[in-house]
Amino acid sequence: MSHFEPWSEERTVEIVTEHQALEGPLMPILHAVQEAFGLVPEEVIPVLARELNLSRAEVHGVVTFYHDFRRELPGKHILKLCRAEACQSMGCERLVARAEDRLGIECGGTSADGRVTLEAVYCLGLCATAPSAMLDGRVVGRLDDNRLDTLLKEAQA
Numbered sequence: 001m002s003h004f005e006p007w008s009e010e011r012t013v014e015i016v017t018e019h020q021a022l023e024g025p026l027m028p029i030l031h032a033v034q035e036a037f038g039l040v041p042e043e044v045i046p047v048l049a050r051e052l053n054l055s056r057a058e059v060h061g062v063v064t065f066y067h068d069f070r071r072e073l074p075g076k077h078i079l080k081l082c083r084a085e086a087c088q089s090m091g092c093e094r095l096v097a098r099a100e101d102r103l104g105i106e107c108g109g110t111s112a113d114g115r116v117t118l119e120a121v122y123c124l125g126l127c128a129t130a131p132s133a134m135l136d137g138r139v140v141g142r143l144d145d146n147r148l149d150t151l152l153k154e155a156q157a
Contacts, residue, residue, distance in 0.1 A: 004036065004037050004038030004039075004073070005036055005037060006037070007037045007041045007043060007044070009043070009047055011036060011037075012033060012044055012047045012048070012051075013047065013051060015029055015032045015033055015036060016029055016047075016048065016051040016052065018032070019032060020051075020052075025052065026048070026052060026054070026059065026062055027062070027066075029048065029052075030048075030062065030063060030066075030069055031068075033048075034068075034069060034070060038070070038073045038074060039069075039070040039071060039072055039073050039074070040063050040069045040070065040071065041071075042071075045059045045060050045063065067119070067120060067121075067122070070117075072110070074110060074117040075110040075111060075114050075115050075116045075117040076114065076115050076116070077115060077116050077117070077135065077136055077154075077155040077156075078116075078117045078119060078134075078135070078136060079099065079116055079117070079118050079119070079133060079134070079135050079151060079152070079155050080119045080120070080121040080124070080133060080134040080135075081095060081096050081099060081107070081118070081119075081120060081121065081131075081133050081143075082120075082121050082122070082123060082124050082126070082130070082131060082132045082133065082134075083096065083120045083121070083122060084121075084122045084123040084127075086123075086127035086130040087127075087130040087131040087132060089130070090130040090131045091131060092130070092131035092143070095131055095133075095143055095144075095145075095148050096120070098145065098148060099118055099148060099152065100118065102149070102152050103116055103118055103152070105118055106118075107119065107120050108120070111156075113156075115155060115156050116152070116155040116156060121134065124139055126139060126141045128141075129141025129142045130142075131143045133147075133148070133151060135151050135154060135155060136155075
C-alpha cells in the first residue's frame with residue numbers, strides 16, 4: 001500500500017486545477033483526492049464546492065452516494081469482495097460473512113489492528129470466474145473458503 005499525504009487545502013486546490021478542464025470533473029477529482037489522502041475528508045467538501053461552483057450539498061451527496069469513497073483512512077491492506085449479481089449467484093455472501101467473522105468487523109470496516117479494511121465492490125469484471133475479490137489491487141477469481149483464507153492471511157501478515 002502506498003503512503004498517504006496529510007490533507008491540505010492547498011493540495012486539494014492543486015488536484016482541482018489538474019482536473020478542472022475535464023467534462024464533469026467532480027468524480028475524477030474525488031478519486032484523485034482519495035488517492036492522495038487515502039480518504040475523502042469532510043474538510044474537502046467546502047473546498048470542492050467553492051472551486052467547482054457547486055453547493056456543499058451537491059458535493060456531499062456525491063461523496064456519500066458512491067461506496068468507493070472512504071470517509072476514514074483505510075487499513076494497511078484493502079480487501080474488496082465483489083457482491084454483484086454473478087458473484088451473489090456463486091455464493092459471495094457466505095464468503096463476505098466468513099471474512100467479517102475472521103476479521104471481527106463488518107463490510108466497510110477496518111480491523112482493530114488497522115491491518116485490513118474490508119470493502120464491498122459491485123463488479124470487478126470477473127463474472128465468468130465468480131465469486132471474485134481484490135486485495136490491494138490484485139484480482140482473484142474463483143474465490144472459495146481456502147482462497148479467501150489465504151487472502152486474509154496475506155492481508156494480516
